[in-house]
Amino acid sequence: MKSAEKIPASGLRLLEILKILTQRPMSTDEMLNIVEELDGLTYRKEIILKYLNTLKVLGLEVKKEKDKYYLENGLKKLNFDKTDLSILLFIEKYTNKLNHENMKKNLFSSLHLIEKEFSFETKKLLKEKNITAYKQDHEIIIQDKEIKKFEHYCQEHQQLEIKYKPDSKSEEAIYKVAPLKIIYKKRNAVFIAYDYKTNLHKEFLIQNITESKQLPQVSTKVMPSVVTYKIKNRLANSYSLKENETLLEKGKDYAIISNKNEDWENLTKRLLRYDSQCEVLYPKEFRDKMINLIEEMGKIYV
Amino acid sequence: METNPQKSACLYSNISKTGYRALFILMQLIESPKTREELISIATKDSIINKGLSKDTITNTINLLKKAGCIISRPTIKTDNKYVLKSHPFSAHFSQNEANALLDFRKSIISLGDWEALVLIDRLYSKIAIYAPNEEFKNALLYNSPLNHINHNILRLINISKEKLINIKYKSPKYGSEDFDIIPHFITMDNEKLYVWCYNFKYEETSFLRIDRILSINSLTFDKEIAKNKDKFDEFQFHAKFELKGTSALTYIEGVGEKIIEENINDEYPLKIEVLVKDKFNFIQRILSYGTDCKLLEPQGLKTELINTLKEMKGNYKK
Numbered sequence: 001m002k003s004a005e006k007i008p009a010s011g012l013r014l015l016e017i018l019k020i021l022t023q024r025p026m027s028t029d030e031m032l033n034i035v036e037e038l039d040g041l042t043y044r045k046e047i048i049l050k051y052l053n054t055l056k057v058l059g060l061e062v063k064k065e066k067d068k069y070y071l072e073n074g075l076k077k078l079n080f081d082k083t084d085l086s087i088l089l090f091i092e093k094y095t096n097k098l099n100h101e102n103m104k105k106n107l108f109s110s111l112h113l114i115e116k117e118f119s120f121e122t123k124k125l126l127k128e129k130n131i132t133a134y135k136q137d138h139e140i141i142i143q144d145k146e147i148k149k150f151e152h153y154c155q156e157h158q159q160l161e162i163k164y165k166p167d168s169k170s171e172e173a174i175y176k177v178a179p180l181k182i183i184y185k186k187r188n189a190v191f192i193a194y195d196y197k198t199n200l201h202k203e204f205l206i207q208n209i210t211e212s213k214q215l216p217q218v219s220t221k222v223m224p225s226v227v228t229y230k231i232k233n234r235l236a237n238s239y240s241l242k243e244n245e246t247l248l249e250k251g252k253d254y255a256i257i258s259n260k261n262e263d264w265e266n267l268t269k270r271l272l273r274y275d276s277q278c279e280v281l282y283p284k285e286f287r288d289k290m291i292n293l294i295e296e297m298g299k300i301y302v
Numbered sequence: 303m304e305t306n307p308q309k310s311a312c313l314y315s316n317i318s319k320t321g322y323r324a325l326f327i328l329m330q331l332i333e334s335p336k337t338r339e340e341l342i343s344i345a346t347k348d349s350i351i352n353k354g355l356s357k358d359t360i361t362n363t364i365n366l367l368k369k370a371g372c373i374i375s376r377p378t379i380k381t382d383n384k385y386v387l388k389s390h391p392f393s394a395h396f397s398q399n400e401a402n403a404l405l406d407f408r409k410s411i412i413s414l415g416d417w418e419a420l421v422l423i424d425r426l427y428s429k430i431a432i433y434a435p436n437e438e439f440k441n442a443l444l445y446n447s448p449l450n451h452i453n454h455n456i457l458r459l460i461n462i463s464k465e466k467l468i469n470i471k472y473k474s475p476k477y478g479s480e481d482f483d484i485i486p487h488f489i490t491m492d493n494e495k496l497y498v499w500c501y502n503f504k505y506e507e508t509s510f511l512r513i514d515r516i517l518s519i520n521s522l523t524f525d526k527e528i529a530k531n532k533d534k535f536d537e538f539q540f541h542a543k544f545e546l547k548g549t550s551a552l553t554y555i556e557g558v559g560e561k562i563i564e565e566n567i568n569d570e571y572p573l574k575i576e577v578l579v580k581d582k583f584n585f586i587q588r589i590l591s592y593g594t595d596c597k598l599l600e601p602q603g604l605k606t607e608l609i610n611t612l613k614e615m616k617g618n619y620k621k
Contacts, residue, residue, distance in 0.1 A: 007369050008362065014321030015370035015392070022394050054317040057350065058325050075325075075332060075392045078429060087422035091407065106403035113394050114430055136416055138555065167548045168567060184410035186553045205549060238475040238512070240495070243446075265549075272590040273493065276614040291619050296594045298612045301605060 013038055014051045021055075021062075025070035077119035082131055085122070088114065089133035099144045100182060100189065101151060143207050144189035150206055153179040157219045160193070163211040164204055172210060177202070178219035192263070194222040201225060203263040227259045227267060228282040235277040256281070268293060322350055323359075324366050328390065335384035337377060394433065401439040404430075405446060412448060414555065417491040421457070424449055448494035451514045459519045460486050460498050467523040467532065473515045481520060484509070485533045488558055492584070499580055501535040508538040508580050535580075542579045543599040545571030550595035571597055579604075586611060 013035040020026060020034065031048045052062050052069060061072035080088070088111065095107040118126070125131070153160055160179055165172045177193035180201070184190065189206040201222075228248065231239055236255040241247060242262075249256040259267060268290060271278050280287045323345070330336055330344055338360050345351045355363075364374055364385060371391035377383040396404070404427070411419050427443045434440035460468075469483050482504035489498050495512055502509035523529065543563070546554055551573045556562065564574035579585045586608055589598050598605050 007366050008320035008324075010318045011320035011324045011363075011366045012370060014318050015324060015366070018325070019370065019391050022392050050316050051318055051321060054321045054325070057317050058322065058329070074394055075329065075390070077332070080429070083422060084426050084429065087419070087426050090419065091423075094407070102399070103403050103406060106397070106400045107407060110396055110400040110404055113396060113400070113433060116394070117433070134419060134422060136414075136419060167552065168572075169547065169570060183406060185413040186555055187410075187414065188553055205552065208549075208552075234475040238515075240451075242494075269591045269593055270493070272593055272615075273587045275587070275590060275611050276618050279618045287619070291616070293593055294612055294615050294619075297590075298609065298616070300594065300597050301609050301612075 009039060013047075014054060017048070017051055018055065021069065021071050022074060025065070025068035027067050027069070031069075072116065074117045078114065078117045078122060079119045080122045080125070082125065082129060085126055085131045086134045089131065090135075093133045094140055097140050097142050098184075099142075099147045100184075101148060103182075140187070142184070142187050142189070143205075144184070146206050146209070147182060147189045149212065150179065150182055150189075150191050150209075153212070153214065154181055156214070159196075159215040159217045159219055161213050161215055162193075162204065162209050165208055165210050166205070167208070175202070175204075176215070178222055180222070182206075194219075199223050199225060201261045201263055203266060224260055225264075226282075227262070227264075227280065227286050228256060229259070229271060229278055229280045230254055230256050231274060232277045232279075235274055264289065317350070320363075320366070323355075324363050324370075326351065327360070327363050328367055328372065328387070328392070331374065331385055331387035332390070335381060335386040337383045338385070341385070395435050396433050396439070398435050398439065401434055401443065405439075405442055408447065412491075412494060415491040415557075417449070417489060417496055420447065420449055420491070421454070423447075448491070449496060452496060453514075453516075456516050456519060457489075457496070457513055459522065460513065460516070461489065463519075463522055464488070465529055465533070466526060467529040469520040470511075471517040471520060472511060473517055475515075479517065480504070484511070485529045485535060487535050489513070490558060492588075499535075501533050503532070506534070508535055510581050510584055539578050539580050540601065541576060542585065542601060542604060543574065543576050544589060545597045545599060546573040546575065546592065546595055547571040548595040550592045574599075582607070 016034055016038055017026075017031050020031075026034075028045055028048050031051075032043060032045060035043055035047065055062050055071075060075070062069055063072050064070075091107065092111055095104055095111070098104045098107075157179070160177050162175050162177060163172050164175060175193070176196045178196070180192045180194060182189055182191055185203075191204045191206050191209065193202055193204065194200070195202045232254045236250070236253060239255060239257070241257065242259070244260045244262055246258045246260075247255060248258050264286060267286075271280065271290065272293070280290045326345065326348060327341055330341060336344075338357060341360055342355050342357075345355050346353065367390070368374055373388040373390075375381060375386045375388060377385055408420070408423055408427070411423060424447045427447075431440045431443040434443055464486050467483055467485055469481060471479060471481050473479050482502060484498075484500040484502050486498050486500045489496060490510075491497075496514065497510040498513055498516075499508065499510045501507075502511075539559075547570060551571070554562075554573060554575075556575075557577075559578035559580070561576055562573055563576045566572055577585070582604065586604070589596055589608060590611070598608055
C-alpha cells in the first residue's frame with residue numbers, strides 16, 4: 001500500500017497557479033477557473049488571494065497591473081558576478097543599436113527575463129557596484145539602415161527583384177530571389193536569399209542593395225545547393241567541419257567534404273585560404289569558378 | 303522599513319500551509335540536493351512551518367511536487383541519499399524566437415573575431431541555458447560556439463602568461479604530441495579558431511598555435527626577464543602592404559598590428575593597409591581569402607611566393 005500517494009489538493013492548486021503565473025500575467029478570475037477546472041469544485045475568490053499571499057510570504061514578488069497579477073521574480077536564482085553583468089550590459093548596449101525590429105524585440109525580452117531571475121545578491125551587486133558594459137576595441141557602429149524593409153520581405157515570403165552593386169566600381173546586377181533571413185556579419189546587416197537563376201543561396205550586404213521590389217509570386221521551395229571538395233595532408237587531419245558540412249570520405253591524408261547552402265562567394269574565399277591543400281570536386285560550375293578566380297588573382301600580379 | 307505587526311500576522315496566517323511547505327521544499331532543492339533528514343531539519347527552523355515534519359510528510363510533499371511536474375530523483379546511495387531536483391515547471395522560458403535571437407547575436411560576435419567577448423558570452427549562455435524552450439535550444443546555447451572545444455583553464459593560463467616562458471604539450475597535425483617552450487604574445491580568432499601567437503623555441507620561429515590543440519601547460523616561468531632575454535618574437539616580423547576593394551574593403555576591421563594608411567573611395571582599391579606580419583604562412587592564407595578583392599603591394603619576396611602559390615593551386619586542377 002502506497003501511503004506516499006496522498007496528494008494535498010490545496011498544495012497542488014497553488015502549484016498549478018504558480019506554473020502559469022511564471023509564463024504570463026493572470027486575473028483573479030482566470031486563476032479561479034484554473035483551480036475549479038482542476039478538481040471540479042467551486043471556490044470563492046478569497047482562496048486565490050490566499051494562494052497569492054502564500055507566494056508573497058515565500059519571497060516571490062507578486063505584482064498587479066490592470067487587474068492582472070504577475071511575478072516580478074522567479075524561483076530560479078541567477079547568481080551573476082561582475083563579469084556576467086558586464087557582458088549582459090554589453091548585449092543591451094549592442095541591442096539598442098540594432099534596427100532589426102524582431103531581433104531587437106526578442107533580445108530585449110530575453111534580457112528582461114534574465115533580469116527577473118536575478119538573485120538578491122545579483123541585484124545588490126548591480127545596484128552597489130559601478131558595473132560598466134564590456135568594451136570592444138572598436139565603437140559599436142552597425143550598418144543596417146534599410147533593414148526593416150528586408151525584415152518585412154522575409155516575413156511575407158513573396159519573391160523579390162533586387163538590384164545589387166557590391167561596391168562603387170562594380171556593375172549593378174539584377175537578381176530574382178526568395179528572401180530567407182537576415183544576419184549580422186562584422187556589424188553589417190546581410191540579407192540571405194535564394195537566387196532563382198543560379199539555384200544558390202546568396203548573401204547580399206543590405207547597404208549595397210540599390211533597389212528592391214516585391215513580385216506577385218509567392219516564394220517557391222528552395223533547392224539545397226551542395227559543393228563537394230577535397231582537402232589534403234595536414235589540413236585533412238586538423239579540419240573541423242562547419243555547421244553546414246558533412247564528411248563524405250576520410251583517407252590517410254585526405255578528406256572529402258560536402259558543404260550545403262553556403263554562399264558561393266564566401267565559400268570560395270574560405271577555400272582559397274587552404275591554397276593547394278584544397279580542390280573543389282563538384283559541381284562543375286563551382287570548380288570552374290574556382291579555376292577562373294585563381295587565374296584572375298594571378299593576373300593581378302602580371 | 304517598519305512592519306505593521308498586525309498586518310504581518312494577517313499575512314502569515316492567511317496562507318496555504320501545504321502549498322507553502324511544497325514551495326519551501328522546492329526552494330531548498332533548487333539550492334542543492336538534500337536528504338530527507340536535512341529537509342526536516344531546515345523546515346524545523348523555518349518560522350512558518352516551525353515544527354518537525356514527519357518522514358511521510360516529506361514523501362507526500364515530494365510526490366506533490368512530482369505531480370505538479372517536477373522531476374526529482376529518488377534518494378539512493380549514488381546521490382548520497384539526497385533528493386535531486388532535475389527540473390521544475392515553475393520557471394519562465396525563452397520563446398524559440400528569443401532563443402534564436404540570442405544565438406544570432408552570438409554569431410554576429412563570432413564574425414567580429416572578438417574572442418574575449420565570445421568567452422564571456424559563452425559563460426553567460428551556460429548560466430541562462432536553463433531557460434531554453436527545449437533541449438535542442440539548450441544544447442545550442444551551451445555548445446554552438448567555436449570555443450566549445452577550448453579548455454578554458456588552458457586559455458586562461460595562456461592569457462595570463464603573455465611574454466612569459468611556458469612549456470606546453472601540443473598535438474601537432476604533422477608530428478603528433480610534442481612538448482616545447484613558447485613565449486605567448488597575443489591571442490586571435492581566425493576562421494572561427496582560436497590561436498596563440500608566440501615565439502616557439504623548438505622551431506626557433508614565430509608560431510601561431512591552435513589553442514584547442516594545446517593539451518596541457520606543463521610549466522610556467524613567471525619571471526618576465528627570463529623570457530625577455532630569450533624572446534625572438536619580434537625578429538621574425540616584417541612590414542607588408544596590401545590594397546582592398548569590394549565587399550572585403552567594406553567589411554574590413556583593423557586587426558592586431560595593422561592600420562589603414564590610405565583611404566580613397568575613388569581609387570580602384572579604396573583601402574591601402576599596412577600590416578606587421580608575424581607569420582608568413584598565415585598572412586598568405588589571409589591574402590588568398592580576399593580573392594580578387596586584394597592586391598599585395600610589398601614586400602616583393604612575398605609577392606613572388608604568392609604568385610607561386612597561385613600557380614600550385616592552378617596546377618591542382620590540371621589533371
